[in-house]
Amino acid sequence: MSQKLRWGIIGLGNIAHHFVKDLALVKDASISAVASRSMDKAKAFAEEYNVHFAFDSYNDLLESQEVDVVYIATPHTFHSELAILAMTHKKHVLCEKPMGVNAEEVKKMISASQENGVFLMEALWSRFNPSIVKVKDLIDQGEIGPLAYIHADFAFYALDRDLKGRVLNPKLGGGSLLDIGIYPIxxxxxxxxxxxxxxxxxxFHSNGAEVQTSMIFKYPKAQAILYSGFTSKSEMKAEISGEKGSIFIPTRWHEAQGFSMARNNEQEEFSLPTTGRGYFHEINEVHQCIANGKLESDLWSHRNSLDLIELLDTVRKQNQIIFPFEE
Incomplete structure (x- = not known):
């Protein structure tokens, strides 16, 4: 392996553009190859970001000896198959969330990581956001006391989207829950x-896609009120309250640049801007883990990804959210 980790990107939608811009900020990273089902799209992306190799075959990218780690940014339904294929080619994998569409897929992906001795992580970028990291540290230290209440939402209007696109297409795992409900959960x-x-x-939408879900998570001494939806906008703020105080993360909390903590009638402000758009932090975690020979991250482990998809599966089961490819 060369001194720099050489990345390949599979799936060249909007998120891939944000990702590759942050990848350029990681000093020991380089972008080596991109792949799309459309060669025109692959070539245009490669030209825009000065990428040497452009493929119209995902398999060709995975067979390339110029790629060490793969970022998978396709619609949900392709995550598991492509990640497992990449790992059988001995490529490390960062896979967009949700890692799989159900627990069965995620279990197979984790097994492939262990069997092939390669790193695998779900690209849940909010986990590595400096504000979220600090919030968790403060709570773990007991700064606001035992938690009693969490409120978090994520919603935007999307009923005007193309029904064949990934957002509202059940055949692509569409719906608010897997796309954005994953964040509050x-x-x-x-x-x-x-x-x-x-x-x-x-x-539900008339085409069967889930478009609005409200959830209450009940704990022994706490409750979390969670929401996702495509039927309207929401404030997208997060409130975390304990016996001694509260933490407030402002609008678009999942990509927070800071937050406030209120205790004893006093409010403390924390400013923790992300590097780049914020993908930098998860990329940096991937590099550190691979450098240390790890197959998973301590901050967002295989167990964490499996727990998360099991929670999503539970909500789906309660509301009979079944995708056509699962029937």
Whole structure:
């Protein structure tokens, strides 16, 4: 392996553009190859970001000896198959969230990582956001006391989107829950672990896609009120309250640049801007883990990804959210 980790990107939608810009900020990273089902799209992306290799075959990228680690940014339904294929080619993998569409897929992906001795991590970038890291540290240190209440939402209007696109297409695992509901669920899980029980309810588009879900996660001494939706906007703020104080993460909390903590009638402000868009931090974690010979991250482990998808599976089961390819 060369001194720099050589990245390949599979799936060249909007998120890949944000990712590659942050990749350029990581000193020991280089972008070596990109792949799309469209050669025109692959060539245009490669030209824009000065990437040497452009492929219209995912398999050709995975067979390339110029790629050490692969970032998978395709629609959800392709994550598991492509990640496992990459790992059988001995490539390390950073896979967009959700890592798989259900627990069965995630278990197979984890097994492939262990069997092939390569690193695998779900690209849950908020876990590595400096503000989220600091919030968890403060809570773990007891700064606001035992937690009693969490509120987190994530919503935007998307009912005008193309029904064949990934957002509203059940055949592509579309719906609000896997796309954005994963964020509020992640925050509750990160801070309180797996709940004792879950209450949830969903609304659906005429094409069968889930477009609105409300959830209550019940813990022994706390509750989390969580929401995701495509039917309207929401403030997208997060509130975390304990017996001694509260933490407030402002609008678009999942990519926070800071937060406030209120205790004893006083409010303390924390400014923790991300490097780049924020993908820098998860990329840096991948590099550190690979350099240390790890197969998984301590901050977001294989177990964490499996727990998260199991929570999503529970909400889906309660609301009979079944994708056509699962029937």
């Amino acid at each position: 992640f925050l509750s899980y990160l801070l309180l672990g797996k709940p004792k029980s879950i209450l949830s309810t969903s609304h």
